Amino acid sequence: MRKTLTVVTAMMLSGFLVSACELDIQSDHPAKITYHNMPGTEDLGLPFSSAVQVDNTLYLSGNLGNIPGTGDLAPGGIAAETRQTLENIKTAAEQFGSSMDRIVKCTVFLADMQEWSAMNEVYRTFFANPPARSAFGTTGLALGARVEIECIAIIE
Numbered sequence: 001m002r003k004t005l006t007v008v009t010a011m012m013l014s015g016f017l018v019s020a021c022e023l024d025i026q027s028d029h030p031a032k033i034t035y036h037n038m039p040g041t042e043d044l045g046l047p048f049s050s051a052v053q054v055d056n057t058l059y060l061s062g063n064l065g066n067i068p069g070t071g072d073l074a075p076g077g078i079a080a081e082t083r084q085t086l087e088n089i090k091t092a093a094e095q096f097g098s099s100m101d102r103i104v105k106c107t108v109f110l111a112d113m114q115e116w117s118a119m120n121e122v123y124r125t126f127f128a129n130p131p132a133r134s135a136f137g138t139t140g141l142a143l144g145a146r147v148e149i150e151c152i153a154i155i156e
Contacts, residue, residue: 051096071143098156099156107149
């Protein structure tokens with residue numbers, strides 16, 4: 001019986017501590033949120049931002065392997081699209097105050113999971129220290145792309 005009471009007391013106490021921590025976090029300064037768009041995209045009427053910055057964290061929207069300023073995908077299949085996608089991410093990260101070595105998480109969407117290895121061959125050349133990552137297959141991507149990658153980075 002004593003053991004049960006101790007566990008219940010500990011659970012009640014930990015619940016109180018979690019609540020106290022949540023209150024402390026909420027009383028901290030309000031997060032500064034900034035919506036960013038890449039130069040030249042303002043008139044495209046896209047229903048999303050290129051990136052959203054919350055304090056020193058940058059959430060980059062999904063990027064495709066399109067040639068900048070066009071809707072044309074880089075020719076040459078998954079390797080070329082992956083390279084162009086990561087170049088687009090590099091440009092956006094730098095535009096908004098970060099860099100490839102400050103990316104901490106990526107999510108990769110593939111039109112065909114059979115292309116995972118070929119995508120990885122290019123992907124690994126962009127990161128000295130690979131960020132955390134998830135990858136999964138889809139039933140289709142915008143513009144008929146083979147790959148889309150979104151990232152989270154820290155602002156320097």
